Amino acid sequence: MRLSALTLLREAFSPERTPVWRTPEPKPAYRVIIVGGGGHGLATAYYLAKEFGVTDVAVVEKGWLGSGNVGRNTTIIRSNYLLDGNIPFYEHSMKLWEGLEQDFNYNAMVSQRGVLNLCHSDAQRDAYARRGNAMRLHGVDAELLDADGVRAMAPFLNFDDARFPIKGGLLQKRGGTARHDAVAWGYARGADLRGVDLIQNAEVTGFLREGGRIAGVQTTRGAIRAGRTGVAVAGNTSRVMAMAGFDRLPIESHVLQAFVSEGLKPIIPGVITYGAGHFYISQSDKGGLVFGGDIDGYASYAQRGGLPVLEDVVEAGMALMPMIGRAKLLRSWGGIMDMSMDGSPIIDRTPAEGLYLNAGWCYGGFKATPASGWHFAHLIAKDAPHPVAAAYRLDRFRTGRTIDEKGMGPWPNLH
Amino acid sequence: MIIDHPLCGPRDAREFTVLGDAAWMDRPDPAAPDAAEAFHAYACLRANPAGVTRELWWHEHGDRSWLVVTRDTLSHAVLKVELAEDVARASKAAR
Structure with missing residues (x-):
């Protein structure tokens, strides 16, 4: 259903409330699973379906949609960065914010x-x-x-x-600012309308492996297989990635x-x-x-x-x-x-085949939500980063190509 | 948060600054053949546990000693406070 002033009026006088998204049972397998039903995870699912034609997608979330940092921020959007690796990315995000409400047909109060x-x-x-x-x-x-x-x-x-x-x-x-919860809801609704399954109350308890590759997730609602698995779980990145064998990350x-x-x-x-x-x-x-x-x-x-x-x-x-x-x-x-470790995010493949990581947002996660989802979707769909987000590599701390806006060095509590 | 300082007694956490993971005390051998890899892990990779962790705290507005504080990152409970020099001495003796 396309939302408009008319649908708002009709819904306001309707005795029944129409749910904004379905609550499907998980299927045994999907092409892509996104772990984390927050802003970034939902945006990823949305852009996978809308921009990259991948609709066989599940978002698995341990609580309810938008129950993490997308509901716990100060709602600021901006792209006033200094370094080459960051400005085009955050400006892409700003441009997506500017067209967001028309794009996903939901009032995000940008x-x-x-x-x-x-x-x-x-x-x-x-x-x-x-x-x-x-x-x-x-x-x-x-x-x-x-x-x-x-x-x-x-x-x-x-x-x-x-x-x-x-x-x-x-x-x-x-x-400026945007209505943080509505951003999550708008992306969730947009993804759901395009066929993405939003699976709530499904906490990831482990990863499925096939040979050397990651082949899906084990959840509290059963095992779900996937060709590609993306992790976008913000502060819980180390906990989730440890289950995939990454016990030390630059986070x-x-x-x-x-x-x-x-x-x-x-x-x-x-x-x-x-x-x-x-x-x-x-x-x-x-x-x-x-x-x-x-x-x-x-x-x-x-x-x-x-x-x-x-x-x-x-x-x-x-x-x-x-x-x-x-x-x-x-x-x-x-x-x-x-x-x-440098105050900038990570959007990259991991050494485990089939597993993709979106993390390291520090306090800048909310403003980045649209571009983070867009570029993570690009990475997962094409198995290659878009040039605008190519600098956000997981191994940049080893190679010295850090993106340190403040020039602080590897001190996460100073960024 | 109260830090039970081994010399000064219970002190408010505001008197301290936090450096981070206590693994920073174990500096890799710069002459080892795998030194580049070891220093990358030492400087940039963290275990980041949800639960018990050990951190280096500095008593900046106090006796300016370095402490190893064992804390629970889920509850913020302080479980153990040691002088960093005691920890360093013990680990040297163990080696």
């Missing part, structure tokens, strides 16, 4: 309200000018604002802070917290990030201020963090925009990030 990175010193302004130039060389929009330009956009900021005065900012107008799992305030009238015009500490904020359509900062710093699978990070984050927030001090904090949550 809102290009702008992403503004503030700078607080001359050196930082130089760094932003360089980043903006790198973006523009790749055809991405970037605008360097001076303090007056920032003031016109966000007059409520603490411009004359003695320690960190606001000197300007790098603005990407096409950046460490960390908890990233985010926070939301009570609903307020519109005040924050877009996404604003602080340059003198780790703090980013936007306002949801419901009015809540959505903000976050650093990961907690220690390895974690617990989906909850500690209070020291909350203190750091709100301190930075208060330094930047003292007006938020009266807002009440409503909720906080933690998601498990698959932090990679």
Whole structure:
């Protein structure tokens, strides 16, 4: 069923609710299995069916669809990267965001309200000018604002802070936010309509092997065979891949917290990030201020963090925009990030034939959802990476071809 | 999170910074024939267990000692805290 204003009206007055996707029993075998029914897994299934003509696909998910990080993020979309390996990929993602709702016929509330990175010193302004130039060389929009330009956009900021005065900012107008859950639902619905089986409550407990190759998965709902198996499980990458014999990967799992305030009238015009500490904020359509900062710093699978990070984050927030001090904090949550050794993702074949890996998204997974799905689908369908995502190799840490935006080195808790 | 420091007693985790996996204490032999491979694994690959793990923590805002903290990554429970130099000495003696 194609959704429109008419179907919305009809459904609103209908006593019955039409399920958005089927709940099929798993078939014994598929051409492709995607492990992980989150944003990236569902997007992969969607693009496999839509762009690459592979519809004999199952997505196996241990909980319910979208129960992981796609429901636990700060909904920001942007493509303001610096390095060659990253910019074209994230810009591809940005372009897919721009046409996403028409493409999958679902309201994902994509809102290009702008992403503004503030700078607080001359050196930082130089760094932003360089980043903006790198973006523009790749055809991405970037605008360097001076303090007056920032003031016109966000007059409520603490411009004359003695320690960190606001000197300007790098603005990407096409950046913004999207409704995170609706992204998962839209991809799930789009994949389901094209024949993909979405199998929930099926936790992968092992991999099927045939000779040296991976031939499917063992799940809590039985064995499912597949010609090709893709893993897109974010923070659980090491756990799932260990079952396939990969007991050491360039990944460490960390908890990233985010926070939301009570609903307020519109005040924050877009996404604003602080340059003198780790703090980013936007306002949801419901009015809540959505903000976050650093990961907690220690390895974690617990989906909850500690209070020291909350203190750091709100301190930075208060330094930047003292007006938020009266807002009440409503909720906080933690998601498990698959932090990679250079802060950039992995979309690659693995040494085990038939097994493909999509991981290492650090805190950048949400904005990458469309391109991650598109390129993972390309890799699985064609058994070869698309040139735009070819740099995201699993072996780049061995060969030295890392993509380290911050130049931090192999310290996952510093990216 | 409270870190039960062997010398300073129970201290708030805020006094510490985390370096990461305690496997970093076992530096491979740079003269070995497989040194390149061994250093790649040493620097870039992690076991990343969901459960008990050992990490190097530095008491930055305290006595500035290095500790080996054994923790559960699923519950954040701290199971054991040792001075890194004691661990290093014990592993040297075992070799």
